[in-house]
Amino acid sequence: MGAExxxxxxxxxxxxxxxxxxxxxxxxxxxxxxxxxxxxxxxxVVLPGIVLAFLVTGQVAxxxxxxxxxVAALAAVAMIEAVRRLGRIExxxxxxxxxxxxxxxxxxxxxxxxxxxxxxxxxxxxxxxLESLIWLDGMGWHSLLxxxxxxxxxxxxxxLAIATxxxxxxxxxxxxxxxxxxxxxxxxxxxxxxxxxxxLGLVVLSALAAVAxxxxxxxxxxxxxxxxxxxxxxLMTDRLEMQVAWSVFFAVLSAVLGYVLAGYGPIWLGxxxxxxxxxxxxxVSGMLLAAAALFGPARRRSGAGAGAA
Amino acid sequence: xxxxxxxxxxxxxxxxxxxxxxxxxxxxxxxxxxxxxxxVFSVDASFHAxxxxxxxxxxxxxxxxxxxxxxxxxxRVSGQVTAFGRPLGTARARxxxxxxxxxxxxxxxxxxxxxxxxxxxxKLGLLRPVTRADRGFAMDCLARVGMExxxxxxxxxxxxxxxxxxxxxxxxAQRADLYLLDEPFAGVDAATERAIIEVLKGLRAEGRTVVxxxxxxxxxxxxxxxxxxxxxRRIAEGTLAEAFTPEALQAAYGxxxxxxxxxxxxxx
Amino acid sequence: MAGAWRRPISTGWPRSxxxxxxxxxxxxxxxxxxxxxSAGVTGTFLYLRxxxxxxxxxxxxxxxxxxxxxxxxxxxGGDGRNLAGLLAGSALSxxxxxxxxxxxxxxxxxxxxxxxxxxxxVFFGFGVxxxxxxxxxxxGRQAGLDSLLLGSTAGMxxxxxxxxxxGGALTLALVAILRRPMEMVAFDEAHAAAMGLNVPRVDLAxxxxxxxxxxxxxxxxxxxxxxxxxxxPPVAARFWSDRTGRVALLAGAFGGLAGMAGALVSASAPAxxxxxxxxxxxxxxxxVSLFFAPARGVAAKLIERRRFRERVHLRxxxxxxxxxxxxxxxxxxxxxxxxxxxxxxxVATQDGAGRxxxxxxxxxxxxxxxxxxxxxxxxxxxxxxxxxxxMLTPDQIADLDGRIGGPRGVA
Numbered sequence: 009m010g011a012e013x014x015x016x017x018x019x020x021x022x023x024x025x026x027x028x029x030x031x032x033x034x035x036x037x038x039x040x041x042x043x044x045x046x047x048x049x050x051x052x053v054v055l056p057g058i059v060l061a062f063l064v065t066g067q068v069a070x071x072x073x074x075x076x077x078x079v080a081a082l083a084a085v086a087m088i089e090a091v092r093r094l095g096r097i098e099x100x101x102x103x104x105x106x107x108x109x110x111x112x113x114x115x116x117x118x119x120x121x122x123x124x125x126x127x128x129x130x131x132x133x134x135x136x137x138l139e140s141l142i143w144l145d146g147m148g149w150h151s152l153l154x155x156x157x158x159x160x161x162x163x164x165x166x167x168l169a170i171a172t173x174x175x176x177x178x179x180x181x182x183x184x185x186x187x188x189x190x191x192x193x194x195x196x197x198x199x200x201x202x203x204x205x206x207x208l209g210l211v212v213l214s215a216l217a218a219v220a221x222x223x224x225x226x227x228x229x230x231x232x233x234x235x236x237x238x239x240x241x242x243l244m245t246d247r248l249e250m251q252v253a254w255s256v257f258f259a260v261l262s263a264v265l266g267y268v269l270a271g272y273g274p275i276w277l278g279x280x281x282x283x284x285x286x287x288x289x290x291x292v293s294g295m296l297l298a299a300a301a302l303f304g305p306a307r308r309r310s311g312a313g314a315g316a317a
Numbered sequence: 318x319x320x321x322x323x324x325x326x327x328x329x330x331x332x333x334x335x336x337x338x339x340x341x342x343x344x345x346x347x348x349x350x351x352x353x354x355x356x357v358f359s360v361d362a363s364f365h366a367x368x369x370x371x372x373x374x375x376x377x378x379x380x381x382x383x384x385x386x387x388x389x390x391x392x393r394v395s396g397q398v399t400a401f402g403r404p405l406g407t408a409r410a411r412x413x414x415x416x417x418x419x420x421x422x423x424x425x426x427x428x429x430x431x432x433x434x435x436x437x438x439x440k441l442g443l444l445r446p447v448t449r450a451d452r453g454f455a456m457d458c459l460a461r462v463g464m465e466x467x468x469x470x471x472x473x474x475x476x477x478x479x480x481x482x483x484x485x486x487x488x489x490a491q492r493a494d495l496y497l498l499d500e501p502f503a504g505v506d507a508a509t510e511r512a513i514i515e516v517l518k519g520l521r522a523e524g525r526t527v528v529x530x531x532x533x534x535x536x537x538x539x540x541x542x543x544x545x546x547x548x549x550r551r552i553a554e555g556t557l558a559e560a561f562t563p564e565a566l567q568a569a570y571g572x573x574x575x576x577x578x579x580x581x582x583x584x585x
Numbered sequence: 586m587a588g589a590w591r592r593p594i595s596t597g598w599p600r601s602x603x604x605x606x607x608x609x610x611x612x613x614x615x616x617x618x619x620x621x622x623s624a625g626v627t628g629t630f631l632y633l634r635x636x637x638x639x640x641x642x643x644x645x646x647x648x649x650x651x652x653x654x655x656x657x658x659x660x661x662g663g664d665g666r667n668l669a670g671l672l673a674g675s676a677l678s679x680x681x682x683x684x685x686x687x688x689x690x691x692x693x694x695x696x697x698x699x700x701x702x703x704x705x706x707v708f709f710g711f712g713v714x715x716x717x718x719x720x721x722x723x724x725g726r727q728a729g730l731d732s733l734l735l736g737s738t739a740g741m742x743x744x745x746x747x748x749x750x751x752g753g754a755l756t757l758a759l760v761a762i763l764r765r766p767m768e769m770v771a772f773d774e775a776h777a778a779a780m781g782l783n784v785p786r787v788d789l790a791x792x793x794x795x796x797x798x799x800x801x802x803x804x805x806x807x808x809x810x811x812x813x814x815x816x817x818p819p820v821a822a823r824f825w826s827d828r829t830g831r832v833a834l835l836a837g838a839f840g841g842l843a844g845m846a847g848a849l850v851s852a853s854a855p856a857x858x859x860x861x862x863x864x865x866x867x868x869x870x871x872x873v874s875l876f877f878a879p880a881r882g883v884a885a886k887l888i889e890r891r892r893f894r895e896r897v898h899l900r901x902x903x904x905x906x907x908x909x910x911x912x913x914x915x916x917x918x919x920x921x922x923x924x925x926x927x928x929x930x931x932v933a934t935q936d937g938a939g940r941x942x943x944x945x946x947x948x949x950x951x952x953x954x955x956x957x958x959x960x961x962x963x964x965x966x967x968x969x970x971x972x973x974x975x976m977l978t979p980d981q982i983a984d985l986d987g988r989i990g991g992p993r994g995v996a
Contacts, residue, residue, distance in 0.1 A: 040425060044699040045638055048706070052809070094883045095875050100638040100698065101820050105871060108813035112864035115735060119858055135713055184443060188435055192421045194390055198414055199438045199491070228713060232706035239699050246471040248426045270714070281721040283714045290710025297703055301693045309424060309473065309694040345913055346905075348897050353889070355970070359901045394897050397913055424694055548955065550948075571955045 011148040019143040019162050021267050024229070024289060026168040027221035028259035030175050031233035034214040036252050037179075039238045040190050045103055046085070046211060047234030050218045051227035052107040053077075053084040055133045056114025057219075063121065070163070074219050081215035084110055136226030138267070138285045141165075164224040171220035175213055179252075186210065187248060226286045233259055236293035243297075243304030262293035339402030341366055341495040341526040342387065342412075347396030349379070349386040355394075356382045360551045364495070365543065367524050369517065371531040374547035375570050380530040381417065381499050383547060388414055388497065400495065410439055413493035415484050417500050423473045429483050430468040433458055436490025458486040461519070463512050478509030485513060496520055498529040502536075514540055537561060612746035614848040617805050617863070619753030620798065621814060621844025623760045625836035627794045628815035629822065633771040633829065638701050639686060639792070640815045644799045644808045645705040646682025647675035648712025651733060651803075655719055665719075668745045668804065671733070672752075675808075676800045682708050683792055736807030736860035745804065752801035759797065763790050764833065772829045805848070806860040813864040814840055821871035824878035843867040895920055896970050900944060902926070906933045907945035947973045950985045 031047065038044050054077045061076025062068060084106055092102040145151060145160030152158070179186065188196040189206040197203045218230045241254035266289030271282045301307055342364040349357040357379040364370050372380045385391045387398050389405060400408035413436075433455040434447060441447065459465045462482040467475065475483065481501065488496060496517070502510045517527050517540075528545075531537060537544065537557075544560040546552040546569045553565035631637055654674025655665040663670070682704050689700035716730060769777040770787045778784050795815060802811040818839035822832045847863030876883050902917040903926065912918045912931050921927035926937030933941055950973055954960040963976055973982060 039696075039699050040422065042696055042698055044696070044702045045641075048641070048702050091875070095820070095824065095881075097820055097823075098632075098635050098637070100635065101632055101816055104637050104641065104812055104816035105820055105868070108810055108817065108864050109868040112810055112813065112861035112868075115858060116861040116865065119861070181443060184438060184441065187427075188438060190422075191425045191427060191432075191435070194416055195414075195421075195435065195487075196438075197390075198388070198409065198412070199435075200409065201438070228706060228710045231702060232710055235699055235702035235706060239695050239703055242426065242695065243693055246426050246473075247428065248431075251426050274718075279721070281717075284717040287710040287713030287717065290706050291714060294703065294707025294710070297689075297707070301689060301695075304693075306426075306471075307693045346901055348901065350893065350897070353893055355897065358897075359904065394894055395901060395914060395917070550952075552952075568952060568955060571957070 011146075014146040014148055014151060015144065016142050017267070017271065018146060019165055020138045020141050020285065021264055023141055023162065023165050023168055023224050024138055024263035024267050024285070025260045026165070026172045027225045027229060028233045028237065028263040028289070029256055030168065030172040030217040030221055031214075031230055032237040032255045032259040033172075033175050033179050033252065034210055034217055035234040036238040036241070036248075036255050037186055037190050037210055038214060038234060039242065040248075041207075041210075043099075043211075044235050044239075045100065046088075047214060047218065048231050049084055049088065049103045049107040050081045050215055051222065051230045053080045053110045053114075054218065054222045054227055054230075056080050056110045056117070058133065059114045059118050059121075063117065070223060074223060077219045077222065078215055080110065081218060082212065085211050085215070132226070133222065134226050134228055135284055135286045136222065136224055136229065138225050139271075139282065141224060162224075168220055168224060171216055175217055178209075178213060182206070182209070225289075228286045228290050229263075232290035232293045233262070236290075236297045237262065240293075240297045240300040240304070243300040243307040246306050258293070258296055262289050262296060266290070266292040340364055341401055342528070343399045343402075344383075344387050345397045347383065347386055347398070348394040349382050349391060350394050351382070355549060357386060357547070358549050360396075360547065362387075362545050362551065362554055364526055364528050366526055367521060368543045369521050369527040369529075369541045370543040370545055371529060371537050371541040372545045372547060373531055373534065373537060373569075374552070376532075378548040378569070380547055384414075384497055384499055384528070384530055388412070390414075411494040413488040413491040413496050415488045415496070415498040415501060417503065423480075425472065427472055428468065429459070429464065429470050429472060429475070430455060432472055432483055433468075433486045433490050436487040439491070455486075455490055458489040459483070461489060461516055462486045476506075478505035481505050482509055482512060485516060489516070493525070495526045496528070498527070500530050500532065502531070502533065534566070609741055609743060609746045610848070610852040612743075612750045613741060613805065614845055614852070616746070616749035616751075616753040616801075617844035617848035617859070618841045619750070619757045619844075620801055620805065621818070621840035621842070621863070622837040623753065623756035623794070623840075624798045624802065624811075624814040624844075625818035625822070625838070625840025626760045626764065626833045627756075627767075627791065627798055628840070629819040629829075629833040629836045630767040630771045630791050631795060631815060632819040632823070633832075634788070634791070636697070637816045637819075638698065638812070639683070640795050640799065641812045642686050642701040642704045642708075643679045643683055643792075643796055644811045645712075646685075646708035647679045647733075647799060647803060647808050648709050649715055650674035650676065650678025650681075650712075651730060652712050652715025652719060653678070655730060656715065656722070659722065666730075668742075668748055671730075672748075672800050672803065675733075675803060676796060678708065678712075679796050679799060683796065732807075733803050734807050734809055735858055736803070736805050736810065737858055741804070749801060749804060752797075756794065756797045756801055759794055760837075763787075763794065767791055768829050768833065805844075806863055807858075810860040810864050813867060814843065817864070817867040817871050818843065821867070821874040824874040824881045839867065839870045843870065899924065899926075900970055903937070903941040903944040904948065906937060907941035949989050950982065953985045953988050954981075 035044070035047060038046055057077035057080025058073045060080060061072040064076070065072045087106045088099070088102045091097055091105055092099055141162040141164055143161055145157040147157065185196065185201045185206050188199070189201050189203045193203050214234070221230050237255040237258035238251070240258045241251045244254045245251050267285050269292065270285040270288035273288070274281060274283055340363045344360065344362045347357055347360045348355055360383060372383065374380050382391060386393045386396070398405045401411060430452070434451065436458070437451055437455070441451070456465055456468065459468060462485050464479060464482050464486060467479065467483070472480065472483065485501070501513050505513070517529070520527055531541070538561065541557070543556055545554045546560055546565050548569045552569040553560035553562070628637070628640070631640060651671050651674055654671050657674075658667055658670050659665040685704045686697070686700045689695050689703065690697040695703075719730065766777070766782055766787045767790070769780065769782060770784055774784055777787070798815060799808070799811050802814060806814055819832065819836040821839050822835035825835055826832050843863045843866040846866040847859045850862045851857045851859040874882065879885055898914070898917040898920050902912055902921045905912050906927065912921070918927065918929070918931060921937065922929050925934055926940060927933050954963070954977070960977075960981070
């Protein structure tokens with residue numbers, strides 16, 4: 009665990025963990041609000057968002073693309089809401105209509121535009137490029153104290169750190185209204201919680217997490233981290249505070265274990281090439297969920313809840 | 318939604334006359350529709366301070382809908398509501414509503430004490446920490462409904478009656494002046510029913526106002542002192558002597574209630 | 586791998602292997618149409634059971650099966666790109682995914698949506714891991730498996746086109762056989778069970794059909810977008826009818842139309858990928874239905890709600906006039922003035938006074954009728970707005986009037 013680890017693996021592991029935390033935090037509330045698939049819908053519309061940004065700016069730059077993805081995520085949420093309300097359609101179907109249409113539109117526009125000169129493709133949006141986010145200036149653990157070397161860290165790290173900090177702060181700040189509106193929307197409205205604003209805020213926060221994360225780690229991790237760590241955590245405890253703590257733990261565990269397995273697993277098995285880190289992180293998070301579903305102390309519904317559910 | 322209510326209430330006040338009295342709640346011309354058919358049609362009602370009012374009527378008479386629409390939980394087609402002589406939106410802190418039990422997520426990761434503490438939200442706001450005194454107060458509220466031994470339970474592990482009492486404790490924690498309850502005795506055991514009615518009578522003794530949707534005509538005279546009799550329209554409203562009469566019940570329940578039964582009820 | 590999905594025609598397959606494009610196109614278009622019909626009908630039952638997004642988990646769960654099938658076929662010395670083999674693998678892993686969704690949502694406290702999301706992302710993630718393994722294999726360099734992500738029909742082999750046409754016909758035949766039991770379960774589960782249907786087994790059959798549609802549709806629409814064919818046509822069709830059978834038939838028609846349009850458009854303009862064209866055609870049908878369908882469409886609903894509000898306010902206004910009460914809401918007064926029933930200062934016109942007296946009298950008649958067991962059925966249907974003459978006979982009304990006493994004027 010020396011200089012090579014610091015240069016090649018440290019930054020991807022930290023970035024993967026931050027991305028996982030950023031998604032898992034709002035994911036806890038999405039899960040409890042039965043909106044787990046909002047994360048799925050948002051990640052599907054990232055591609056049309058990038059295409060839109062490319063059409064507008066004519067170049068492949070990170071910030072406009074993230075802005076485009078953000079706009080697309082919000083547009084998707086607005087469209088889901090509109091379809092659901094106008095047509096009185098159940099949320100799942102409204103999501104299905106929305107994200108497939110937007111994704112199709114993105115692919116079609118991409119098809120009709122001359123993007124042959126630029127690297128802009130589905131694969132990148134799906135899988136990200138976690139493996140390539142190496143820290144060339146990281147010559148060893150001592151580089152962590154060297155400002156010049158730190159300046160050479162991949163920019164994704166800084167962006168994700170900020171996004172994660174913003175998400176964590178907002179969730180801490182609005183913990184009570186979020187909890188209240190998630191548990192009992194009617195009561196929350198009665199005691200003065202602006203429930204619709206809280207719901208919208210949560211979705212915006214999720215969009216922020218998805219957009220900040222997809223560029224570095226791809227949509228697969230985004231969807232998996234929205235759902236698997238909170239889901240695993242829910243099966244471990246019956247207290248919301250503990251659930252959120254567990255979800256952060258499982259998010260980091262998936263990211264670290266997944267990255268290590270993707271990079272070193274094939275070598276241990278006698279292979280030569282690493283496999284997709286994004287895919288492996290999602291796989292590990294699924295294994296953790298399966299383990300919790302089999303052995304988690306709070307895995308079963310109980311008492312009155314079993315009848316009501 | 319609250320903002321919209323406030324707006325509607327303000328608009329209403331501009332065009333209509335000032336409310337007659339500062340009753341805890343005053344409802345005028347309330348109409349609610351489900352699927353193009355009025356569930357509640359042009360109902361007026363006043364809930365008097367320090368009284369216990371039962372909202373009664375046959376199944377499908379719009380009792381729960383009336384309560385929800387009065388609070389703005391379901392949209393109304395027309396009608397105005399004032400509380401304590403002010404538009405509803407500005408008086409909400411003085412009102413507590415206990416819904417029927419189906420409306421929360423029973424699988425939510427929260428304990429009984431967490432639920433009761435939610436009643437303190439208006440006091441605690443976003444970040445003020447929960448003090449020892451707050452916890453003590455929440456435990457007192459639990460004790461009043463006889464549930465102090467369950468503070469650490471996950472809410473999904475409660476029976477129907479226990480859950481109903483916990484939500485009453487949360488309402489007590491709100492320290493409201495007007496308590497609106499939707500079928501508080503539906504599907505609960507006899508012990509819970511007794512515990513709840515004692516708490517409600519205690520509230521009345523403190524000068525607070527209680528309104529409950531109620532379906533058991535046999536207990537109306539024991540539990541309540543006023544009645545709002547609904548069957549989509551308002552059939553009768555007033556004290557037991559004024560509104561809980563065989564004629565009014567006949568008008569509300571029609572052929573669905575045997576006359577002998579009615580006579581017996583009204584003479585209780 | 587990068588970019589390959591964008592140019593389906595250059596997946597590296599030698600041109601000599603391609604047969605007559607026109608005949609292939611016809612086969613594919615037929616297959617896509619049949620598939621669209623099956624997807625629309627099957628999707629209707631899925632949608633009515635409120636499980637539309639289960640199909641999303643199923644479709645994403647095909648990926649590891651595709652990857653494993655490729656690896657296995659190569660390991661046994663075959664051609665990894667054999668479509669039949671890939672589809673068999675995809676069906677197997679999709680089935681596992683479906684079982685995982687059901688196990689998570691039944692055996693743990695996780696809700697179905699969370700189970701769907703978990704299975705979808707984890708299976709897909711594992712599939713991507715397998716794809717990167719394949720990329721490192723000698724035979725995998727030109728695998729072109731990513732064309733299954735977004736679907737492509739250009740450059741399709743005759744055998745593949747036949748497979749798709751046959752697959753489409755097979756799913757449609759299955760739909761035709763299973764339509765009745767699925768319809769009964771979707772309409773009324775308890776009734777279906779009482780009629781002797783095994784509801785879990787019918788649900789399972791529905792899921793098997795969803796799976797069949799997904800697998801057959803992989804090559805045409807691609808695994809990311811195939812759910813659209815199962816979701817959008819039923820949602821669009823639902824606007825046009827309240828009857829399960831009709832919704833299913835219409836959804837089938839919409840799906841078939843979308844499938845055909847997609848296949849034909851992308852055949853005439855090879856740069857256009859099939860999947861997105863199919864999805865956008867379906868969406869266009871949905872958008873038209875959402876806004877313009879009679880009764881359930883947005884436009885119709887808006888008009889209806891406005892009319893209803895007017896009726897309620899007019900009626901309440903008339904009753905207030907009759908009882909000499911002030912009119913509280915400005916909107917009510919505006920309507921009364923518009924219809925010449927009241928003056929802007931809230932006083933009834935002559936016409937208004939007459940109508941008000943009639944409204945009040947009808948209220949009294951209904952109050953009387955409600956207390957009479959003989960009229961119970963009618964008075965329960967009464968909505969408070971309909972003229973009494975349309976619900977009771979003149980004799981019945983005269984009888985009520987007799988009980989009330991003589992006509993009373995405006996108070």
